[in-house]
Amino acid sequence: MPANLTYLGVELARPRVAFFELSSCEGCQLQLLNNEATLLDFLSLVEVVRFREGMTEAGDDYAVAFVEGSVTRADQELQLAEIRKKAKVMVAFGSCACFGGVNQLKNRFSDQEWVKREVYGDFHVDTQLARPISDVVKVDLMIYGCPVKKEEVERIVTDLLLGKAINHPKYPVCMECKANENICLFDLGEPCLGPVTRAGCDAWCPSNRMGCWGCRGPADAANIPQMARIMAEHGFSTETLLDRLECFGGFAAHVEEIRKKG
Amino acid sequence: MKLSCNISVKHLTRVEGHGNINIRIKDGKLEEASWEVVETPRFFEAMLVGKKWDNAPYISGRICGICSIGHTLASIRAVENVFGMVPTRQTNTLRLLLKHMETLQSHVLHLYFLAAPDFVSLGSVLPLITSHPEVVQRAVRLKLLANDACDIIGGRRLHPTRTVVGGFTMLPEKEQLEKLKQRLLASVEDLKQTAALFTTFAIPDFVRETEFVSLKGTDSYPFIGGNLLSTDGLDLPEHEYKKMTNEYCVEISTSKWCRVSRQSMAVGALARINNNHHLLAPLARQVADQFGLKPVCHNPYMNNIAQLVECVQVVEDSLALIDELLGAAMLEPRQPVAVKAGIGVAAVEVPRGILYHCYDFDEEGRIRKADCVIPTTQNNANIHYDLNALARQCAGEGKTDREIELLASMLVRAYDPCISCSVH
Ligand code: SF4
Numbered sequence: 001m002p003a004n005l006t007y008l009g010v011e012l013a014r015p016r017v018a019f020f021e022l023s024s025c026e027g028c029q030l031q032l033l034n035n036e037a038t039l040l041d042f043l044s045l046v047e048v049v050r051f052r053e054g055m056t057e058a059g060d061d062y063a064v065a066f067v068e069g070s071v072t073r074a075d076q077e078l079q080l081a082e083i084r085k086k087a088k089v090m091v092a093f094g095s096c097a098c099f100g101g102v103n104q105l106k107n108r109f110s111d112q113e114w115v116k117r118e119v120y121g122d123f124h125v126d127t128q129l130a131r132p133i134s135d136v137v138k139v140d141l142m143i144y145g146c147p148v149k150k151e152e153v154e155r156i157v158t159d160l161l162l163g164k165a166i167n168h169p170k171y172p173v174c175m176e177c178k179a180n181e182n183i184c185l186f187d188l189g190e191p192c193l194g195p196v197t198r199a200g201c202d203a204w205c206p207s208n209r210m211g212c213w214g215c216r217g218p219a220d221a222a223n224i225p226q227m228a229r230i231m232a233e234h235g236f237s238t239e240t241l242l243d244r245l246e247c248f249g250g251f252a253a254h255v256e257e258i259r260k261k262g
Numbered sequence: 263m264k265l266s267c268n269i270s271v272k273h274l275t276r277v278e279g280h281g282n283i284n285i286r287i288k289d290g291k292l293e294e295a296s297w298e299v300v301e302t303p304r305f306f307e308a309m310l311v312g313k314k315w316d317n318a319p320y321i322s323g324r325i326c327g328i329c330s331i332g333h334t335l336a337s338i339r340a341v342e343n344v345f346g347m348v349p350t351r352q353t354n355t356l357r358l359l360l361k362h363m364e365t366l367q368s369h370v371l372h373l374y375f376l377a378a379p380d381f382v383s384l385g386s387v388l389p390l391i392t393s394h395p396e397v398v399q400r401a402v403r404l405k406l407l408a409n410d411a412c413d414i415i416g417g418r419r420l421h422p423t424r425t426v427v428g429g430f431t432m433l434p435e436k437e438q439l440e441k442l443k444q445r446l447l448a449s450v451e452d453l454k455q456t457a458a459l460f461t462t463f464a465i466p467d468f469v470r471e472t473e474f475v476s477l478k479g480t481d482s483y484p485f486i487g488g489n490l491l492s493t494d495g496l497d498l499p500e501h502e503y504k505k506m507t508n509e510y511c512v513e514i515s516t517s518k519w520c521r522v523s524r525q526s527m528a529v530g531a532l533a534r535i536n537n538n539h540h541l542l543a544p545l546a547r548q549v550a551d552q553f554g555l556k557p558v559c560h561n562p563y564m565n566n567i568a569q570l571v572e573c574v575q576v577v578e579d580s581l582a583l584i585d586e587l588l589g590a591a592m593l594e595p596r597q598p599v600a601v602k603a604g605i606g607v608a609a610v611e612v613p614r615g616i617l618y619h620c621y622d623f624d625e626e627g628r629i630r631k632a633d634c635v636i637p638t639t640q641n642n643a644n645i646h647y648d649l650n651a652l653a654r655q656c657a658g659e660g661k662t663d664r665e666i667e668l669l670a671s672m673l674v675r676a677y678d679p680c681i682s683c684s685v686h
Pocket residue numbers: 024025026027028029068069093094095096097101102145146147148324327
């Protein structure tokens with residue numbers, strides 16, 4: 001393994017980190033392997049004791065637990081409680097873990113038996129409503145995104161290591177989008193949740209001419225009524241607004257409110 | 263002859279998702295050999311119901327973190343088939359190039375990070391970082407190239423941002439394609455070295471006769487759309503995919519199982535080559551020959567080699583696709599969409615095998631019914647029955663528990679299963 005990292009000449013302890021996945025696509029974990037350019041440097045920062053998708057060895061002694069995915073079955077609640085006992089820092093890794101992610105889209109059906117039947121017919125399967133992990137255990141740190149942005153993960157891990165406070169941007173994606181000098185998608189006839197979604201992804205989607213779907217959840221002081229007005233002014237239906245707001249679970253409370261108003 | 267053995271691998275490592283292997287032999291008789299999938303279902307087919315067509319690729323791409331591009335493209339194709347849209351040649355070329363790059367990154371990930379450690383008696387690739395840095399650097403270089411290519415064409419390597427019904431939201435710059443071409447040319451040497459590395463690995467000797475299903479190539483090695491072909495002689499149009507899958511539920515698995523003419527079937531790189539070997543590009547064919555990979559090969563461990571051959575195949579084909587793009591002026595990236603009611607099916611070859619998406623839309627383009635049949639879903643029964651045959655063979659040969667466990671784990675890994683995807 002590469003030598004330990006030093007900071008201002010002081011050798012830093014490499015924290016022991018473990019990765020776990022509940023109901024997810026495992027994409028957030030793969031984002032780390034997908035960052036080939038800095039993967040090897042990253043591995044020198046931490047000691048990975050558990051990463052089922054990449055290694056057979058599985059350590060139970062870790063300080064930081066990265067948990068990806070949402071809770072959808074009773075055994076996952078027990079698993080989370082076990083992890084919580086061992087980990088000093090519990091990280092909700094990606095929007096599935098932070099908000100329920102796309103998985104919570106099934107929650108919108110009032111008849112959950114129908115949901116099961118639609119996929120499995122009469123065959124019995126165990127499942128519950130999809131929930132964020134903070135519904136079950138105390139979470140110390142959220143890393144947002146579907147998927148997480150690897151540069152951000154590396155920055156957060158480095159800050160964690162150096163004992164620095166971890167601050168998420170309070171402002172919305174629009175700020176990053178403007179800094180990137182993009183043409184606003186509304187001017188191109190496309191809907192976008194950039195005005196209300198928490199920044200930190202460097203306006204990943206609008207910079208590729210796809211509207212933001214709000215995967216990182218609401219920015220501080222997100223003004224949803226104003227967002228609704230912008231959408232309506234540009235000719236987009238409430239359905240289009242709701243499709244995006246409800247996709248990842250971050251705006252669940254706002255969605256409920258809009259639905260109540262009808 | 264081996265009298266007793268008790269193997270239970272809970273949550274097999276170095277595969278995507280959660281599956282268990284159980285093997286029990288008592289008094290020389292095989293009592294149980296099973297492949298248990300315990301992954302939690304996410305119910306994508308239900309969550310799509312009631313959603314408008316533009317949600318379909320966006321949501322269903324999230325079925326899989328390794329082949330999100332394949333899912334997105336299958337979903338888009340199914341929607342376009344309902345709406346009766348024919349993509350432009352430019353869109354088809356870019357989509358295929360994007361798919362090739364996902365195939366390359368996924369196969370390289372599997373070959374180096376998931377499969378290779380077994381052949382050198384390691385638990386992961388990590389120790390090689392210090393002992394064989396050049397090997398890890400080569401793997402990283404190939405994966406980086408493929409992922410960078412996905413970024414410039416699809417906007418993002420995971421859950422792409424530029425791929426939409428009708429084409430692309432924006433196009434890569436020609437200069438980026440030119441650079442990609444140079445990197446692809448340079449990668450041929452890395453792939454040759456990869457092949458050389460794999461010649462030093464002992465591929466286990468195990469054969470079980472299997473029905474292999476893949477797309478049927480007509481004039482080129484197939485990846486997107488076309489007829490469905492089985493080595494048992496079935497040849498069906500794309501929209502009759504249900505006859506080529508026949509999903510059903512089993513107690514030991516939250517993933518469904520599939521069958522066609524026999525008890526089980528297999529899809530993936532080996533199936534594709536078994537059905538389309540004659541369409542391999544010259545260098546890919548050479549690599550296949552180097553390993554004696556000829557149709558029909560019934561050794562599932564050879565899927566590793568089939569993936570290696572496909573890495574070369576997609577690089578050779580990508581070079582031709584880039585030349586085509588560079589040789590013409592770039593046209594409009596995106597066609598307008600006209601919504602129609604109806605049912606549409608798409609069959610796309612993703613890294614682990616053939617993938618189907620099918621949607622039924624109402625007049626307003628809202629989904630009435632969605633169905634996704636995942637490659638690993640089609641392989642799970644075959645993995646199970648392979649494990650049975652393997653356990654019997656190992657028992658007869660008097661192998662130790664440790665040897666059996668390793669061979670069984672390697673067998674499952676050879677399929678490169680994407681378990682959470684198979685449950686979705
Ligand atoms: S947040 Fe998105 S990318 Fe991450 S695991 Fe969930 S679905 Fe996959």
